[in-house]
Amino acid sequence: MSTSTFKKLHINTIRSLAVGMVTRTNSGHPGTPMGTSAPDKILYGKPGLTVQHMADETLKLLQRRQP
Secondary structure, eight states, X not given: OOHHHHHHHHHHHHHHHHHHHHHHHTOSOTHHHHHTHHHHHHHHXXXXXXXXXXXXXXXXXXXXXXX
């Protein structure tokens, strides 16, 4: 698999997961996560970042937002 094909697959996977999350929570519009999936790939697609690390960071952000 070429690098550009892998990047496209990665971005499309992010898009699919984002739409699934919006649909499952029945909150929000899927347009924003779909539109920002390519920049997110650039920001969060750095070597060394693991899924667990990203999940931990997301959880920290969500906990800060709760009253």
